[in-house]
Amino acid sequence: MKIAVIGGGSWGTTLADLLAKNGHEARLWVREQAVMNEIRTTRENSWYLPGRKLADGLEVSTDPAAVSDGARHFLFTVPSQFIRSAYQRFIKHLPKNPVIICASKGIELDSLMTMSQxxxxxxxxxxxxxxxxxxxxxxxxxxxxxPTAVTLACKDKKAGKEVQEALSSPYFRAYTSTDVRGVELGGAIKNIVAIAAGVSDGLGFGGNARAALITRGLHEMSRLGKAMGGERQTFMGLSGMGDLVLTCTGDLSRNRQVGLRLANGQKLLDILAEMKMVAEGVKTTEAAYALREKLGVEMPITEQVYAVLYKDKDPAQAVRDLMTRSLKDE
Known part of the structure; x- marks a missing residue:
């Protein structure tokens, strides 16, 4: 398979490397000439993945035409707020009826569209x-x-099977689904809950609070997902509960780190200015807050995270307000 991978960050580089190791003709598009030169000469992307040698067969270029030549599969890994501009950059190089694989997790802020929309x-x-x-x-x-397991959602079962087989390896296992809406919303909303979990951990509230946030966050994710056409059972799987647990507990989670630093008194703009990579949950919180109002979906965790991020609400007060909401059945 000839496959173009668009986005030279940590995830794009990793997926391109995986595909090349699996024997496919993988071509990675990067914006920066310096990144291209480094990968070509040292087989390393030191800015995002220092010390990791990339597959010899991985090609890299800053030229969309060169990366796209002969490819029918295009894997986009750029941050969600830039995904539309990435599509527009590549549209003239795409064949008719290409397979577009999106690994970007978020909701477009201006339009409130999901990645498939x-x-x-x-x-x-x-x-x-x-x-x-x-x-x-x-x-x-x-x-x-x-060892890693993921979900690959595609309504075209034949195309989904092709991509599943291309990605899967002894250490990377892909499961297929046809619930695109559920899978993409799980990947987006879990980042909001991860910010909340980081705040809770940063305030020293312990494992009980974190477990409650994860569980109630799953309910919140499912409510929005169902309102937008997703299947409830999808949120019990890897792209829902699985991703939620990892992002809320793992120290490598950028969104959890945002929450930790907010709890320690840092301002959002200062946190973002110091981060190498994008914390998708920051913009997704703003988009989900608007969606929840538009669709009439109850999302209390999102409401409190929004207040902390955009209304300068005290993080400890946000947690207290969650705990003292009116009592109800689970």
Missing amino acids: VCEDALSGVKPRFAMLSGPTFAYEVIREM
């Missing part, structure tokens, strides 16, 4: 077959060939 809107002229890749994944662990 953005793809359909931006690439309607080429009739893409869309697949969503999500699940509990830290690039740091995958690049080290640690």
Whole structure:
């Protein structure tokens, strides 16, 4: 398979390396000339994955035409708020009816569209077959060939099977699903809950509070997902509960780190300015807050995270307000 991977961050580089190791003709598109030169000369992307040698067969370029030449599969890994511009950059290089695989987790802020909706809107002229890749994944662990399982959602079962087989290896296992909406929303909303979990941990509230946030966060994720056409059982799987647990508990979680630092008194803009990579949950919180109002979905964790991020609410007060809401049945 010839496959173009768009985005030279930690996840894009890792997935391109995985595909190359699996014997596919993987080509990685990066923005920076310096990153391209480094990968070509040293087989390393030291900015995002220092010390990790990349597969010899992995090609890299800053030229969309070179990366796209002959490919029918395109894997996009750029941050969700830039996914539309990435589609627009590549649209003239796409064949008719390409397979578009999205590994970006979020909701577009301006339009409140999910990643599949953005793809359909931006690439309607080429009739893409869309697949969503999500699940509990830290690039740091995958690049080290640690066991990982993910969900690959695609309504076109044949295309989904092709991508599943291309990605799967002795250390990377992909399960298929046809519930694109459920899988993409699980990957987006879990980042909001991870910020809340980071705040709770940063305040020293312990394991009980973290477990409660994860569990109630799963309910919140499921409510929004069902309202938007997702299947409830999807949120019990890797792209829902699995990703939620990892992101809320793992020290490599950028969104959890945002919460930890907010709890320690740092301001959001200062936190973001110091981060190498994007914490998707920050913008997703803003988008989900608007969606919950538009659809009439109860999302108390999202409401409190939004207040902390955008209204300068005291994190400890946000947790207290969650705990003192009116009592109800589970």
